Amino acid sequence: MNKRKEVTIYDLANKLHISVATVSRALQNDRVVSKKTRKKISDLAEELGYRSNHFARNLRQQQTNTIGVIVPKLNSNFITSVLAGIEKVTTEAGYDLIIAHSSESHEKEVANANNFFHKRVDGLIASLSLDTTDLDHFKPFVNKGIPVLFFDRVEQDGNNTVVIIDNTKCGYVATQHLIEQGCKRIAHITSSLKRNVYSQRYKGYRDALFDNGIPFDESNLIVNDLSEQAGVDSAMEIMRMKPLPDGIFIVNDFVAAVCMRTLKEHGISIPDDIAIVGFNNDAIGKLIEPPLTTINYPGIDMGEIAARNMINHLKGISNIHTTNTIIVRSELIVRKSSLKKGNGHPQF
Amino acid sequence: MNKRKEVTIYDLANKLHISVATVSRALQNDRVVSKKTRKKISDLAEELGYRSNHFARNLRQQQTNTIGVIVPKLNSNFITSVLAGIEKVTTEAGYDLIIAHSSESHEKEVANANNFFHKRVDGLIASLSLDTTDLDHFKPFVNKGIPVLFFDRVEQDGNNTVVIIDNTKCGYVATQHLIEQGCKRIAHITSSLKRNVYSQRYKGYRDALFDNGIPFDESNLIVNDLSEQAGVDSAMEIMRMKPLPDGIFIVNDFVAAVCMRTLKEHGISIPDDIAIVGFNNDAIGKLIEPPLTTINYPGIDMGEIAARNMINHLKGISNIHTTNTIIVRSELIVRKSSLKKGNGHPQF
């Protein structure tokens, strides 16, 4: 519903007494058009406020040059880093990006997927919501041969290409670190074990306990939804444990921060009474007191890698279905929240 | 580049030996088509995996049903709340949303605007980057009669509809609060004074000083880019001041948190030595120690209001150019970081 009628290539062609084909070519900077003509055309286009019609173009070309991204939430450092990485690569490659977030809801994730399907994205990059129970909403893409690539929160059924970190190892390293600090009763606060990231960290946690001859106690496991309230509740639950744990491995820095605050409010000293390790290396970890030991992994690299694979697949340079799992590096960052002994800084 | 050819309404029409016109009507649930035929058509569409072609549709209809949103950054609670508000309203109204972020760069904001212009969004909602020096990139929208609406970071030249809080008042209230706590030398850490939000808070700060007979000292003003490094640098600068300020009003909770950490590391006690007030009510404020006094304002409401105005304008229900400035409520939240006296909780 625009005020003035849109300028089309026909208008440009008429004004210059040339054909639309030439105009079209010139606008794409086709070198086959003489430099002079190209200049003339782009000048006139500028003057008349011409804007190309994406719809006509896409309709004609049968492709959108657009990649869809579905993330569980926006307000996390990790996610925005990934997004930045994806954006960098796709922009360089001349692709547009549409970003949607599921707010950790299966239903919204389905809606987003359907929307992208109908918008005909050339490819889809996604990280699953906490709630997601099945992957049926991605089937239409697979059926049409539209590449789908998951990162971080993925389903490792072997059918999908995924970009992840070694969550099991991270869980192991985090727990091992607590054990090395002298912890004997280590609680684990996590979220839906349906999600690979949490179930694998849990596995790493149990493996580390086992390897150190520490029996696993079911009651040391707390599952929540990563909200602020959940952090408070989990801390209360920790405090009801007898004996009190002397260490906690928490899968998310924000929840860890909320937990720590609640514990401290109740007179528990960190790390002396309870040592804490978080996950994600959010900005918050360096601002709270004591600073939070955590697992760091490079969101921006994950984004770049995911996007690069997608683009290469789309351009036919490589095939997404051949490389199935890409593991990105990760590392333990030791800060005061876990240092019962005040010693060195192991890295891996 | 899809594996199988797309199903079109022609395919549906052929299979059912009816015309594409009928199919088109049926797919839009036009009641002029008999119920039976409609059912038959939608069943077949389902069966064949038909998906409507947005491009053909938009090309034909000359409108996109899409609203573009440009924000300076993604990883802030405030922004994601606004986005949630916008999304709620636009989704209900059946509009699609495209979100872009400028990463606080003028250049990227221009690119985003151009991109949206070429994508032919029906309307644009934006918040300016820190860097933005002029609004030329929004001119094309205005010229074509495409509604543009700004929120939070805006240019109040009277030409644009804006949704904002009363930043001057907030700056005043924050400063007044510090004064009431007994502060005499109040520093102000802010960002580019080209942005309304910062220049107005600065004005409020100065007004409050003036009204209380406290002389303004130019050297108490620190302007930075709101990064972590900037927070550290600003704290260092604070500590070089002689005499040391006894209060700081900082326009951003994250920077306030970083500042506080740095000050504490150098043995400065908060609020006893220096009282601090932040801005935005980020989650971080409740997790650091002492908890941060701050200004709260409802991002979700701002988003909803902005979106509602946009939609109403697009539907012709109201006109965006008649209501020029919409002020959203805001309030001081008092926490320990500013309480030299440990007294009540003023609100406004």
Added chain:
DNA sequence: ATGAAAGCGCTAACAG
């Protein structure tokens, strides 16, 4: 209640 047909703006053969 249904059909025929024009045309939205663009690209890419193909022809010169």
Added chain:
DNA sequence: CTGTTAGCGCTTTCAT
């Protein structure tokens, strides 16, 4: 180097 032209899939007027 440039022009002609046939669609891409859909909506919508005008007929019937």
